[in-house]
Amino acid sequence: MFPLQLILVTFSAVCSLFLFRLFLHRTGLIYAVRNFVDWVDEGLHVHLQLKVPEFTDSSYQENQFFRRVLLYVNSLASLEDSDFTNLIAGKKPNDIVLSIDDDQVIHDLFLGSRVSWHYRVKRDCENQVVARSFVLKIKKKDKRWILKPYLQHIHTVSDDIDQRRKELRIHNNINGRWKSAPFNHPATFDSIVMDSDLKSRIRCDLETFMKSKQYYHKIGRVWRRSYLLYGPSGTGKSSFIAAVSDLLGYDVYSVNLSQVADDSDLNTLLLQTTCKSLIVVEHLDRYISEKATAKTTPAGFLNFMDGISNFQEEKIIIFTMNSKEGIDSALLRPGRIDVHIHFPNCDFNSFKNLACNYLGLKEHKLFPQVEEIFLTGATMSPAEIAELMLVNRSSPSRALKSVITALHSNGRNAVKAGPHLYNSASSSPVPPYAVEEAGGVPWKDTVPKEFRKLYGLLRLKSCKKPGSSDHGDEMIYR
Numbered sequence: 459m460f461p462l463q464l465i466l467v468t469f470s471a472v473c474s475l476f477l478f479r480l481f482l483h484r485t486g487l488i489y490a491v492r493n494f495v496d497w498v499d500e501g502l503h504v505h506l507q508l509k510v511p512e513f514t515d516s517s518y519q520e521n522q523f524f525r526r527v528l529l530y531v532n533s534l535a536s537l538e539d540s541d542f543t544n545l546i547a548g549k550k551p552n553d554i555v556l557s558i559d560d561d562q563v564i565h566d567l568f569l570g571s572r573v574s575w576h577y578r579v580k581r582d583c584e585n586q587v588v589a590r591s592f593v594l595k596i597k598k599k600d601k602r603w604i605l606k607p608y609l610q611h612i613h614t615v616s617d618d619i620d621q622r623r624k625e626l627r628i629h630n631n632i633n634g635r636w637k638s639a640p641f642n643h644p645a646t647f648d649s650i651v652m653d654s655d656l657k658s659r660i661r662c663d664l665e666t667f668m669k670s671k672q673y674y675h676k677i678g679r680v681w682r683r684s685y686l687l688y689g690p691s692g693t694g695k696s697s698f699i700a701a702v703s704d705l706l707g708y709d710v711y712s713v714n715l716s717q718v719a720d721d722s723d724l725n726t727l728l729l730q731t732t733c734k735s736l737i738v739v740e741h742l743d744r745y746i747s748e749k750a751t752a753k754t755t756p757a758g759f760l761n762f763m764d765g766i767s768n769f770q771e772e773k774i775i776i777f778t779m780n781s782k783e784g785i786d787s788a789l790l791r792p793g794r795i796d797v798h799i800h801f802p803n804c805d806f807n808s809f810k811n812l813a814c815n816y817l818g819l820k821e822h823k824l825f826p827q828v829e830e831i832f833l834t835g836a837t838m839s840p841a842e843i844a845e846l847m848l849v850n851r852s853s854p855s856r857a858l859k860s861v862i863t864a865l866h867s868n869g870r871n872a873v874k875a876g877p878h879l880y881n882s883a884s885s886s887p888v889p890p891y892a893v894e895e896a897g898g899v900p901w902k903d904t905v906p907k908e909f910r911k912l913y914g915l916l917r918l919k920s921c922k923k924p925g926s927s928d929h930g931d932e933m934i935y936r
């Protein structure tokens with residue numbers, strides 16, 4: 459009898475606690491309780507107040523730190539959670555941003571310590587702003603260990619916001635000089651169709667890189683990262699570069715190697731690039747195969763890559779190729795290329811993503827038919843499929859039928875041409891959208907043995923072609 463009573467009492471206590479919590483939440487009382495606890499906590503500590511005026515008193519010059527604090531405070535999640543704040547139009551169309559209101563106090567948590575920002579605005583009799591300032595309030599006991607890192611943190615965050623907001627530019631080399639223009643490519647990380655797991659790994663890799671200055675310096679490496687994007691034409695490599703530029707807020711320096719006069723020209727161009735930029739060399743395989751017209755020497759090109767690797771801080775370098783076959787392994791070795799990303803032709807999954815993006819379709823009665831055709835080994839590039847969807851967007855059924863017809867004829871051609879390397883998942887030696895850290899061959903674990911054997915044979919054959927070895931000692935263009 460006794461244990462039953464105990465269970466009943468415990469059960470009713472848990473239920474009452476739960477109901478009480480629910481009541482607090484529903485009525486907003488929990489908010490009042492939290493405010494009260496904060497108020498008591500504030501009263502129990504001695505505080506230090508630091509003023510950040512908009513203008514310096516002496517010379518009436520703009521205080522750059524005020525601008526940084528304004529950016530920082532407006533980005534705080536606690537502003538979103540506050541009782542009242544301003545909504546204003548952002549710089550991009552349809553962009554709405556939060557902005558702190560006169561006399562508002564916003565709290566922030568840094569290294570476990572609570573700090574607050576009070577936004578003070580002085581107005582004249584015509585309601586015009588005369589002076590603005592922020593007052594930072596921190597506990598005196600925390601000052602010694604949080605103030606310096608906190609101010610540094612504000613610098614970093616505001617830099618990051620600045621970087622994302624600035625107008626992106628693309629620089630192209632013409633006659634030994636960079637010519638720049640606004641870069642308004644619409645591709646974003648969300649609009650790129652690729653395996654979602656791989657996409658988030660790449661996004662994470664890029665974002666980690668951005669935050670790793672201190673780590674790189676600690677291990678004595680130059681803060682830069684290089685990527686190789688390889689795959690058939692029209693699979694999204696250039697769109698991906700635009701998406702990376704949009705994600706990081708980095709300008710693009712697109713190196714046109716055929717416009718480079720010689721090695722020293724290439725070197726000078728490199729020195730003229732700014733930090734926080736993407737250096738892009740597209741279609742490197744094509745340039746390498748045109749040995750006769752190449753104006754840089756192999757050593758000059760390796761110097762260019764090493765120049766970025768050894769001296770150029772806060773840069774991302776992206777190379778694109780249609781195929782890695784026949785490329786000298788010295789060019790692709792770890793340290794020169796950190797990450798290899800494969801861009802394959804469409805499989806059924808990427809087709810479905812394109813159908814969702816371009817036609818707004820999540821399901822359709824023709825999907826099983828499309829899947830069957832993909833299973834036969836037929837494939838097309840995302841660019842080809844996207845184009846068919848775009849022109850037929852007013853009728854999704856017509857769009858799908860045209861994709862089916864095109865896949866059928868591609869499939870027939872593919873059968874006539876025999877197996878080729880970059881096909882859908884079933885016939886490709888490299889899984890769709892593979893990513894390899896330099897030196898790694900992850901697909902070995904996932905691809906059936908027979909395909910690896912077949913790929914081995916194909917590689918052997920292609921290696922026998924003169925000058926096509928990717929393991930050879932000799933340089934690939936002379």
Ligand SMILES: Nc1ncnc2c1ncn2[C@@H]1O[C@H](COP(=O)(O)OP(=O)(O)OP(=O)(O)O)[C@@H](O)[C@H]1O
Nearest residue numbers: 649650651690691692693694695696697840841844
């Ligand atoms: N993975 C993809 N996701 C979304 N759109 C894509 C993708 N691949 C291609 N497209 C569409 O096809 C067009 C051409 O793609 P993109 O220029 O990026 O291909 P690429 O791989 O750079 O080709 P190339 O090797 O010929 O330079 C893009 O404008 C885009 O609309």
Ligand SMILES: [Mg+2]
Nearest residue numbers: 695696697740
């Ligand atoms: Mg391209």
